[in-house]
Amino acid sequence: MSNSSTRKIPVGILGATGTVGQRFIQLLENHPNFEIKSLAASPRSEGKAYSNAVNWKLSTAIPKNIQHLVLKSCKADQFKECRLIFSGLDSDVAEKIEEEFFKAELFVFSNAKNHRMSPTVPLCVPLVNTNHLDIIPIQQKLYNLKKGFLVTNANCATTGLVVPLKALEESFGEIERVSVTTLQSISGAGYPGVPSLDIFDNVIPFIDGEEEKLEIETSKILGNVKNEKFENSRIKVSATCNRVAVLDGHMECVSVSFKDKSKLPDISALKSALQNYECEAQKLKVYSTMKNDINFNPIVVFEENNRPQPRLDRDVNFGMSVSVGRIRKCDLFDFKFTVLLHNTILGAAGSSIMNAEVALKKGYVY
Ligand SMILES: NC(=O)C1=CN([C@@H]2O[C@H](COP(=O)(O)OP(=O)(O)OC[C@H]3O[C@@H](n4cnc5c(N)ncnc54)[C@H](OP(=O)(O)O)[C@@H]3O)[C@@H](O)[C@H]2O)C=CC1
Numbered sequence: 439m440s441n442s443s444t445r446k447i448p449v450g451i452l453g454a455t456g457t458v459g460q461r462f463i464q465l466l467e468n469h470p471n472f473e474i475k476s477l478a479a480s481p482r483s484e485g486k487a488y489s490n491a492v493n494w495k496l497s498t499a500i501p502k503n504i505q506h507l508v509l510k511s512c513k514a515d516q517f518k519e520c521r522l523i524f525s526g527l528d529s530d531v532a533e534k535i536e537e538e539f540f541k542a543e544l545f546v547f548s549n550a551k552n553h554r555m556s557p558t559v560p561l562c563v564p565l566v567n568t569n570h571l572d573i574i575p576i577q578q579k580l581y582n583l584k585k586g587f588l589v590t591n592a593n594c595a596t597t598g599l600v601v602p603l604k605a606l607e608e609s610f611g612e613i614e615r616v617s618v619t620t621l622q623s624i625s626g627a628g629y630p631g632v633p634s635l636d637i638f639d640n641v642i643p644f645i646d647g648e649e650e651k652l653e654i655e656t657s658k659i660l661g662n663v664k665n666e667k668f669e670n671s672r673i674k675v676s677a678t679c680n681r682v683a684v685l686d687g688h689m690e691c692v693s694v695s696f697k698d699k700s701k702l703p704d705i706s707a708l709k710s711a712l713q714n715y716e717c718e719a720q721k722l723k724v725y726s727t728m729k730n731d732i733n734f735n736p737i738v739v740f741e742e743n744n745r746p747q748p749r750l751d752r753d754v755n756f757g758m759s760v761s762v763g764r765i766r767k768c769d770l771f772d773f774k775f776t777v778l779l780h781n782t783i784l785g786a787a788g789s790s791i792m793n794a795e796v797a798l799k800k801g802y803v804y
Pocket residue numbers: 452453454455456457458459478479480481482483484512525526527528529531532549550551592593594625626627628629630781782785786
């Protein structure tokens with residue numbers, strides 16, 4: 439494998455008209471490594487120019503070179519000009535379609551839940567476990583592939599949780615137990631998502647399947663790759679998920695208990711461990727950590743008692759960092775704190791793109 443060409447990698451987007459698909463298009467505008475060549479969505483959109491098919495919900499305009507692209511059907515043979523695929527497909531259809539694409543020797547980066555727990559598919563949060571990309575050759579061997587593969591990113595609430603957990607485990611050893619209560623924005627449910635008559639002036643104390651995903655995905659992400667297999671962490675997570683009337687940005691109230699009580703830090707050491715945490719993507723200087731000349735930190739620590747807040751803080755580091763505040767001791771667990779992340783940027787499209795940037799630096803994408 440070699441990162442042979444300085445030309446941009448031609449990419450396709452599946453589910454291009456959806457909430458996550460729109461973010462892909464926004465974040466890939468002027469990207470130095472990837473160039474959008476093809477788009478696809480459901481049969482309802484097929485054959486239409488993108489600007490006619492999409493119900494564009496972002497505050498930046500649809501890029502000019504995208505407006506007139508005609509939406510294709512989600513068939514791999516229609517994406518011959520592409521080498522890499524970003525998928526923002528509805529999970530009702532993602533499983534089979536993504537399989538067809540990676541088996542057609544395309545590099546596939548997916549947001550859908552369907553393949554996340556598969557034993558040879560990396561479940562990568564780019565600020566945490568890009569070392570899990572090392573399983574790619576095993577996946578390729580299993581499916582008899584020369585270059586194609588599938589990499590998934592995590593559920594958006596899981597993504598926000600695992601970043602501070604990883605930072606704390608790196609500094610203070612294993613975390614044994616986690617209790618997390620989420621307040622999740624409505625964009626997390628896609629479009630049109632939760633009816634306005636249900637969510638306006640309201641909080642809904644249930645998101646189908648979400649608590650289970652937080653509990654299971656966390657242990658895969660915080661685990662290791664050993665002897666060509668994933669070895670999950672033994673961390674125990676108990677999750678309660680709520681939908682709240684916020685447009686973008688998931689908040690999570692987290693309590694953690696460490697295994698080794700002899701190493702328990704004081705609050706200032708805990709804050710430094712979070713603030714100074716560094717991930718592989720940052721060390722590799724991938725584009726998403728460098729763009730707009732930001733001084734990128736995976737975690738931004740807030741000292742103010744009333745921060746982070748979704749409206750004020752979801753765009754910190756252009757939506758690619760996790761904000762952590764209200765860090766304090768807990769009488770039931772060891773410590774508790776509040777997390778915020780932008781669910782459609784770091785929680786979805788931004789993670790897929792950063793995973794692809796790391797895979798490119800490591801030579802898996804070429
Ligand atoms: N929103 C978020 O914060 C997060 C979402 N995800 C996951 O990302 C994926 C996309 O989510 P989101 O963008 O919110 O969902 P949306 O409902 O907003 O978009 C779904 C996309 O899938 C397409 N689609 C629907 N049915 C079909 C079909 N039969 N064949 C092909 N394409 C189809 C839609 O096309 P059309 O417009 O033509 O109907 C649309 O482009 C999901 O798997 C979701 O679980 C993951 C993390 C966070």
